[in-house]
Amino acid sequence: MMFENGANGVTGPLKGIRVLDWTMWQFGPMAGAMMGDMGADVIKIEALDGDAGRALSRASTLAPTLPGGRNAYFETNNRNKRGIALNLKTSEGREIVYKLVGTADVFIENFRQGVAERLRVGYEDLREINPMLVYGSATGYGPNGPDSALPSFDGCGQARGGLMLSATPSWSDEPVRVSQGVSDQMGAIMLCSGVLAALVARHVQGVGQKVDASHLSANMWLQGMGLSMSLILGGSRFGSYDRKSAWNVLANLYKCKDDRWIQLMHLQPDRYWESFMTALGLPQLVDDPRFAAGPARMENRDELVALMDEQFMTKTSDEWDKHFRATGDFIYARVQSTDELEYDPQVIANDYITTFDHPAIGPIKMCNHPNIYSETPSGIFKEAPELGQHTEQILVDELGYTWDDITALQDKGVIL
Numbered sequence: 001m002m003f004e005n006g007a008n009g010v011t012g013p014l015k016g017i018r019v020l021d022w023t024m025w026q027f028g029p030m031a032g033a034m035m036g037d038m039g040a041d042v043i044k045i046e047a048l049d050g051d052a053g054r055a056l057s058r059a060s061t062l063a064p065t066l067p068g069g070r071n072a073y074f075e076t077n078n079r080n081k082r083g084i085a086l087n088l089k090t091s092e093g094r095e096i097v098y099k100l101v102g103t104a105d106v107f108i109e110n111f112r113q114g115v116a117e118r119l120r121v122g123y124e125d126l127r128e129i130n131p132m133l134v135y136g137s138a139t140g141y142g143p144n145g146p147d148s149a150l151p152s153f154d155g156c157g158q159a160r161g162g163l164m165l166s167a168t169p170s171w172s173d174e175p176v177r178v179s180q181g182v183s184d185q186m187g188a189i190m191l192c193s194g195v196l197a198a199l200v201a202r203h204v205q206g207v208g209q210k211v212d213a214s215h216l217s218a219n220m221w222l223q224g225m226g227l228s229m230s231l232i233l234g235g236s237r238f239g240s241y242d243r244k245s246a247w248n249v250l251a252n253l254y255k256c257k258d259d260r261w262i263q264l265m266h267l268q269p270d271r272y273w274e275s276f277m278t279a280l281g282l283p284q285l286v287d288d289p290r291f292a293a294g295p296a297r298m299e300n301r302d303e304l305v306a307l308m309d310e311q312f313m314t315k316t317s318d319e320w321d322k323h324f325r326a327t328g329d330f331i332y333a334r335v336q337s338t339d340e341l342e343y344d345p346q347v348i349a350n351d352y353i354t355t356f357d358h359p360a361i362g363p364i365k366m367c368n369h370p371n372i373y374s375e376t377p378s379g380i381f382k383e384a385p386e387l388g389q390h391t392e393q394i395l396v397d398e399l400g401y402t403w404d405d406i407t408a409l410q411d412k413g414v415i416l
């Protein structure tokens, strides 16, 4: 029997797909949550002591604990899933997973390399049961090589994958770790996208397969344009932007009178030079020989940035925004913090942050699934499961275990 969703209007492009999600922390779980957002029947498999992410006590400046033993970190990484708690170190526990694998399309995991094989739920074990299975696996540094079994968390991916130094401004000598688990999140996106492509291959080419994702590859891919460009250019470094000496002053950051910043993004500066400088209130610079033509403008860029800096300080960011909208077709954005996003009219209009009525903690807001499907809406329809919440439902209603079996499995320490 397939679990039916449809709550909150979510039918989802993955309706009818069953995902077994044996994951912990963020990298693996978020990939499963994305598939859940897309309407898959996601069953999270946890050890009897649960995903360690349930107990995360601090994420950067935030303490994620919620009333009733809930946790904001776990809720976001495990929304739209049912939960089953199994001891995979027992043959009975493995047997349950094998039965589920027979009903599943996808299995994902993000344990250290070797753990799945040791517990006999590696790809080679599971493909024997279900040759059409798509098996998604996440590691720190990839499935091959001397460091393939090393443990890894978000910061390791950011450090080794080059992201920290890319985020570090030229004037600082301390690497910047981007907050909010971006390296795990990017890994999850790549794991999910790999699984989706493998599902298409299964449909079109008739093959099941294993898909690997890693912190290292995901962080490299996040910077893949710059990295490939540098390599094509013989290894020259893709440096960070130096605002005060911007090569293109019309694709630069400027501070306004209210201390808020505006990012200009005119990648064709000649096209916008006259109209933008006029709108900015500096029409006298349009034909100024120091700045009028490309090469001279680049040569005198420090001087030009200083003049534009001064001019931007004459209005607030709000005033500039209104003014630029009224005077031309300019490409720019105001710099916002994530805590402003829920009030952004575009975020509201597209439901990018959505409200979910959590049965235990009441209405909560969460970042919604990032794609909008016209015919099969995605979204949030279910809260994260409590540890082992659906074990009995799945065993009895879907796998044919009896209530006597349940008691025996509990007595043997296979389930809770």
Ligand SMILES: CC(C)(COP(=O)(O)OP(=O)(O)OC[C@H]1O[C@@H](n2cnc3c(N)ncnc32)[C@H](O)[C@@H]1OP(=O)(O)O)[C@@H](O)C(=O)NCCC(=O)NCCS
Pocket: 024, 025, 026, 027, 028, 045, 046, 047, 048, 086, 087, 088, 089, 110, 111, 112, 113, 115, 118, 119, 138, 139, 140, 150, 151, 152, 153, 154, 184
């Ligand atoms: C996240 C990570 C660092 C955690 O390392 P760890 O806490 O030492 O855990 P490991 O993955 O090595 O092992 C998990 C343990 O749980 C056990 N386990 C997991 N699920 C189980 C279950 N259902 N039943 C019984 N045991 C279970 C495993 O058997 C293993 O124990 P063992 O070593 O005694 O066999 C590591 O798993 C890793 O690097 N993963 C890949 C990268 C990643 O996803 N990182 C997290 C980013 S959010």
